[in-house]
Amino acid sequence: MRHVWGKRGAATARHGARGFSMVELLVTVLLAGIIFLAMVPLFVGVLKRTSTDTRRVVATNVAQARVEAIRLLASTLGPTPTSITEPVGYAAITTANLNTPGFASGLFATSFPAAHGGPPYKVTYTVTPDASATAASKVVTVTVSRPGIDSFNTTLTTTIKNPTAVVATSTSGPTDPNSPHQLTVSFKNWQEVKNVKVVYVNTSPTPNVTTTATPLTQQPSSGATTCVWTNLPGGLGYLYTVTCTPQSPSSWGSPLVSESFHLISDGFVKFDTNPGGS
Amino acid sequence: MRRLLAVQGRRKAQAGVSLVELLVAMIIMGVVTSMLVGTWLQLNRSAEFARADNTAGATGRDALDRISAEIRAAQPLTTASTNPFIFTMSAPFVNDANDCVFYSAYNNALTASQSGTDGKAQLLPTAIWLDTSGTTPQKKLYWERDTNKDGVFDSGDKIMLLASNVVNTSASVNKPIFTYFFCDKTGAWTQSTTLTTTTVANLVAVQIELVIDSNLSYKPSYVDILSTVRPRNVGNTN
Numbered sequence: 001m002r003h004v005w006g007k008r009g010a011a012t013a014r015h016g017a018r019g020f021s022m023v024e025l026l027v028t029v030l031l032a033g034i035i036f037l038a039m040v041p042l043f044v045g046v047l048k049r050t051s052t053d054t055r056r057v058v059a060t061n062v063a064q065a066r067v068e069a070i071r072l073l074a075s076t077l078g079p080t081p082t083s084i085t086e087p088v089g090y091a092a093i094t095t096a097n098l099n100t101p102g103f104a105s106g107l108f109a110t111s112f113p114a115a116h117g118g119p120p121y122k123v124t125y126t127v128t129p130d131a132s133a134t135a136a137s138k139v140v141t142v143t144v145s146r147p148g149i150d151s152f153n154t155t156l157t158t159t160i161k162n163p164t165a166v167v168a169t170s171t172s173g174p175t176d177p178n179s180p181h182q183l184t185v186s187f188k189n190w191q192e193v194k195n196v197k198v199v200y201v202n203t204s205p206t207p208n209v210t211t212t213a214t215p216l217t218q219q220p221s222s223g224a225t226t227c228v229w230t231n232l233p234g235g236l237g238y239l240y241t242v243t244c245t246p247q248s249p250s251s252w253g254s255p256l257v258s259e260s261f262h263l264i265s266d267g268f269v270k271f272d273t274n275p276g277g278s
Numbered sequence: 279m280r281r282l283l284a285v286q287g288r289r290k291a292q293a294g295v296s297l298v299e300l301l302v303a304m305i306i307m308g309v310v311t312s313m314l315v316g317t318w319l320q321l322n323r324s325a326e327f328a329r330a331d332n333t334a335g336a337t338g339r340d341a342l343d344r345i346s347a348e349i350r351a352a353q354p355l356t357t358a359s360t361n362p363f364i365f366t367m368s369a370p371f372v373n374d375a376n377d378c379v380f381y382s383a384y385n386n387a388l389t390a391s392q393s394g395t396d397g398k399a400q401l402l403p404t405a406i407w408l409d410t411s412g413t414t415p416q417k418k419l420y421w422e423r424d425t426n427k428d429g430v431f432d433s434g435d436k437i438m439l440l441a442s443n444v445v446n447t448s449a450s451v452n453k454p455i456f457t458y459f460f461c462d463k464t465g466a467w468t469q470s471t472t473l474t475t476t477t478v479a480n481l482v483a484v485q486i487e488l489v490i491d492s493n494l495s496y497k498p499s500y501v502d503i504l505s506t507v508r509p510r511n512v513g514n515t516n
Contacts, residue, residue: 019295025302029309036313054492057335058502069483069506076482079465105467107459107485107506115451115489115500 052150055114059121059144059154062112066123066142067158069107070098074160077104090162091133093140098125112144121146137161177264178235183213185227185242186270190220193244193271195255196227200263201239234263242269327493331501334443334492338503341419341440342488345378345406348421349484349507352380355401361478362511364403371431373473375454376408376447378484380509386423405431408444408455415448415498416491419455443491445500453502457485481512 020028070093077097078089097103101110112121126141138160145153187193198213218227232240242258258269295303352362363373363380370377383400403424408417419440426434446453454471460480461467470477484507493499 019299022298022302025306029306054331054499054501061501061503065485065504065506069485072506072508073483076461103467104461105459105469107467107469107483112502115445115453115502117450117500 052152054116055146055150056152056154058114058116059146059152060156062121062123063142063144063154063156066108066125066144067140067156070140070142071158071160073104073107075163090138090160090164091131093127093138093160094131095125095127096131098127098140119146119149135162176234178237180231181234181263182266183229183232183240183242183263184266184268185218185229185244186225186268187220187244188270188272190222190225192247193256194219194247196220196242196244197255198229198232199241199243200232202233202237203239204237232263234265236262236264238263240267242271244271327499331492331499334490335501335503337441337443338488338490338501342486342503342505344421344440345486346505346507348382348384348404348406349378349380349486349509351384352382352404352509353401353511355381361475362509363473363478363481365473365475367403367405367431370407370410371403371405373456373458375456375471376410377406378456379403379405379407382423402427403429403431406440408447410447415445415450416443417445417447418442419444419488441488441490444488445491445498446487446489448489451489451500453487453489455487457487459483459485478512481509483508 074089074093076089078092098108099110108123108125110123110125112123114121121144124143124145126143128139128141129135132138139157140160141155141157143153143155183198185196185198195217196219197217200211200213202209202211213229213232215229218229220227232238239260240263241260243255245255256271258271261267261269354362362382363378364371365373367379371379373379380403381401382404383402384404386400386402405422406419407422408419410417419442420437421440422431422435422437424431425436426432428434444455445451446455457469457471458473458477459467459469459482460477461482462480467482468477473481485504486507487502487504490501490503491498492501
């Protein structure tokens with residue numbers, strides 16, 4: 001019995017040390033191959049994703065550059081202003097303009113050929129509110145994509161403020177330059193002048209319109225050594241001059257004429273009727 | 279008999295592997311090892327690419343920021359002049375697709391000889407220029423300032439490497455670094471890759487585009503970095 005057990009024990013030991021058969025090895029290799037093959041799409045996906053990330057970076061760079069350009073040039077994109085109330089280039093920031101390839105000589109080109117090759121990126125713009133010259137601000141959305149190639153869209157949004165938006169009804173803060181203003185004219189010696197007159201030219205119409213402010217002339221006196229005009233039109237559209245006549249002939253010429261100026265707030269003009277003197 | 283069986287058993291147990299088994303094992307180990315080595319090399323390459331990509335991108339963005347700040351701060355040499363850009367230099371110190379030259383005091387430390395003046399002495403010719411020499415597609419982009427104030431760019435000036443992997447002039451890319459945009463008083467826009475004494479009066483913006491090769495050691499990987507700058511002191515009154 002011991003002999004049988006001994007034989008069985010030896011057989012078991014020999015069986016345990018036998019190792020793998022060729023078939024077992026091949027099956028193992030086959031299984032390992034299948035597992036590795038199953039992982040190939042994972043590697044391919046990672047590589048593809050790396051490549052997509054590069055394109056996404058380029059798309060983001062393009063979108064950022066477009067947003068920068070819009071913000072930087074918002075006041076330049078439209079026609080040259082002819083008056084202070086014109087909203088400069090602001091009104092030109094519209095969906096149609098920005099999506100026109102030749103707008104601003106292609107500064108906002110709707111197509112961007114990337115250096116890495118392949119189809120160009122497509123750039124689209126959306127402006128809200130669109131085609132408005134008076135809105136206090138506009139929201140511009142820039143979207144960069146590659147239709148048919150990549151599934152991503154890179155979208156950036158910016159807000160453009162109306163450079164000429166003025167709160168006309170404000171009762172505090174700086175005065176609206178275009179509202180009526182007061183002009184005070186004073187003199188070093190009020191007794192030496194007469195016939196003080198304020199003339200302003202409206203430069204908007206062609207030909208320009210010249211007006212003499214009411215009252216047409218004023219005379220300073222001991223009771224009122226300054227002359228005051230109220231309710232004069234303000235803003236850069238009106239060019240003012242003040243004139244007065246010396247009481248007696250002098251070397252200064254007659255009449256005395258001030259430098260031209262704009263009235264964008266209440267103004268003050270002083271005539272030095274005795275330059276260098278006391 | 280028992281002794282003979284024991285010797286045979288020991289010999290059988292110590293018989294080792296056959297040649298076929300050894301060869302199969304070696305082939306399998308070879309396959310597995312080569313796969314591991316391949317994976318290891320690929321991982322190293324990926325890590326290197328990631329580092330190079332990050333460094334190249336950061337360098338490119340730094341260069342773009344520096345160029346933008348310099349051009350934005352370009353100033354006319356005299357108050358009577360409305361032209362901060364210079365046209366009397368020779369290549370590469372000219373205003374074209376790959377180079378831009380202008381007067382600037384940006385980041386210029388005040389020296390003893392410049393103190394007590396109106397600041398005009400601090401305005402020095404400054405150039406952003408691409409060294410197009412060599413046969414490799416990757417070119418070096420430099421910043422240079424006429425710090426020895428002799429009116430020309432020479433070896434006595436301060437020079438700084440902005441980026442070393444610019445491929446704008448590569449045959450497969452061919453994109454200008456500098457594009458100048460103009461708007462005249464009628465609101466008409468034009469663009470060019472050069473500046474002249476005539477067109478500079480209507481200069482509104484400079485578009486800067488750097489194409490960076492972020493994978494220098496292997497297959498090229500090009501990344502576009504771009505920005506638009508409006509010089510503060512140009513003559514345009516629109």
